[in-house]
Amino acid sequence: MTGRTPERSETRLLVPALMFIALVVAAVASLGTPLITSVATTFHVSLDSAQWTLTVALLSGAVATPVLGRLGAGPHRRATILATLAVVVVGSALTVLPLPFAGLLIGRAAQGVGVGLTALMMGVARDHLPEERSTATIALISVVSIIGAGVGYPLTALLTEIGGVRTAYGFGLLVTAVAFLTAWRSLPAAPEGRSAHVSVPGALVLAGGLFLVLFLTGQRSLWSRHLAVAVILAVVAVLLLCVWTAFELRSTTPLIDVRAVRHPAVAGANLAMFVGGSGMYLLLTLITRYAQTPHGAGYGFGLTTFVAGLVLVPFSVLGFVAGKLTPRVRTRIADPVLLAGSAVIVGGGFVLFAAARSNLAELLVAMGVLGFGVGSFSAAMPGVILAVTPKSETSSAMSFNYVVRSVGYSLGSAIGGLVLATGTDAGHLFPNDHAYTTAALVGIAAMAVTALIATALARQRPPEINPTAATATATASMPGQDRSSQ
Structure with missing residues (x-):
């Protein structure tokens, strides 16, 4: 018994470390959202230019994610994680230093690279935790990578109101430095026998x-x-x-194994992530923008940046609750069915927003429903993909899914902006109220399609998959994969 105590202690520390790192990189990457207006004022640039403090982080994260996923599948995963966090820390320092706007953009790009670490955290959990605990941990890592924005938004908005934009970015520097120290002390090396080559x-x-x-x-x-x-x-x-x-x-050493991605379970999950992600981000954008619209537009609540950030609290809280509940539900309900149910819940959030948004309480309810749906969707997604993915390819497979998610989020944001712009009368600054209803109907359609994709995936999935056989099959489909790593 005493000989196992250190191992249990190490495992106990590993789980919160993985969760904390995933939360930090997600929150820091989203710092640009509540600070756009403050950046424009502080650096004397246009709002379109200030928007790049968010866009550049999204771009660098999407580009870096597949590369980090492949490196994370190899023997140098720990070094990859530490090096990436070091880049994020340096980028955070650049956002705090009194540099011109170009320096801020470089810092934000470096911060965005950290988004690619989420999939590596999943790989660590799958390699070093017992199967049942790793499943629950991976689900929560997926969830905290979503709700990180909800955690960081109100806090950074408050810090901006108190001490300005540099103070808010200073908070990012503090938490990324702590995340680096946490990774350095807590994360183990990858199992022996792994190999990974980046083309x-x-x-x-x-x-x-x-x-x-x-x-x-x-x-x-x-x-x-x-x-x-x-x-x-x-x-x-x-x-x-x-x-x-x-x-x-x-290629015999692909960055992302396209053949493995074509597996029905993986392809279906990524398609659901793309369509569902666009819908989820669309509703998040609609609610926050509606809440901040001044009363003079004939609707909206004219909330300050900080108070509007508090609207995201139900999203984060219920998202985390869903993430905690989903692993238990997975013992009775298949992951694709959970994806379909989650899409229906998010669709319900769209219905609530379309039908009732005359007071702030209704917006909070819609945001809470969205958070619960997104949380359960995010928690169920890894199970669909990892059921047919060997342990050594966990980081790479999930990295591709996160790239798909990023593109889906960008599309959702673009669709929302396009619909609202179309509903804005000439000479008016804000769109008509009915434009929000139209955008909500688009979101309902997107979530209906997502539910249909997940339902089709559930029908095609075998009733029972032997983990060993699944691993062997997935490994056999990956050219150049080192079988000894299994």
Whole structure:
């Protein structure tokens, strides 16, 4: 008994460490959201320019995620995590120093890289925790990576009101430094026998394609003012992604194994993540924007940035509750069915927002329903993918899912902006109230499609999968995979 005590103690410390690191990188990457207006004022730039403090973090995170996922599948996972957190700490320092706006953007890009660590935290949990506990931990890691924005939003908004934008970014520097120390003290090395090679040409081609996709989804003005340029960039993005896919299919050491991604369970989960993610982020955007709209528009509540941030509290709290409950429910209900049910819950949040938003309490209820749906969806998603993924490929497989999520979020934000812009009368600053209803109907449709995808996935999934057989099958489908790692 005494000989096992240190191991139990180490496991006890590992779980909160993984959760804390995942929460920090998610919260820090989202710091740009509540600070856009303050950044524009402090650095004397336009709101469109200030928006890049959020966009650049999203772009760098999406580009870095698949590379970090592949590195995390190899023997140097611990070094990869520490090096990435060091980059985030340096980036956080750049956001605090009295540098020009370009320095702030570089710092935000470095902070965004940390988003790719979420999948690596899942890989650590799967390798070093008992199966039942690792499943619950992975589900919670997935959830905290979502609710991190809800935690960071009101706190950074309050710090901005008290001490300005530098104070808020200083908070980011503090928590990232603590996260680095936590990782250095708590995270174990990867199991022996792992191997991972990163193809630099493949990574660069994928980075270029993802950059263009996310850039185009976030630049609505480019489509309205320079349509020809936008179309050309879209064609280039498609070509780059096609070239990357062909390159990956021929590579013996792919950055992301496209063949494994084509597995019905993985493909269906990623498609559900893409469509569902766009809907989830759309509702989050609609509620926060509606809450901050001044009374002079004929609707809205004119909330300050800090108070509007508090609207996200129900989202975070109920999201975490759903994340805690989902692993228990998974013992009785299959993961794809949970995905479908979660999509229906988020759709219910859209219905509430479309039908009742005349007082703040109704917005809080809609935000709480959204949080519960997003939490359960996020907690169930890893189970669908990891059921057919070997342990050694956990980080890589989940990294691809997070890239899909990022693109879905960007699309949801773009759709929301487009619908609201269409519903804005000439000469008016704010959209008509009915534009929010139209956007909600779009969201309901997106969540209905997500539920149908998940339902189809549940029907195709075998009733019982032997973990050993699943691992062997998934490994066999991965060219260049070192079987000894299993």
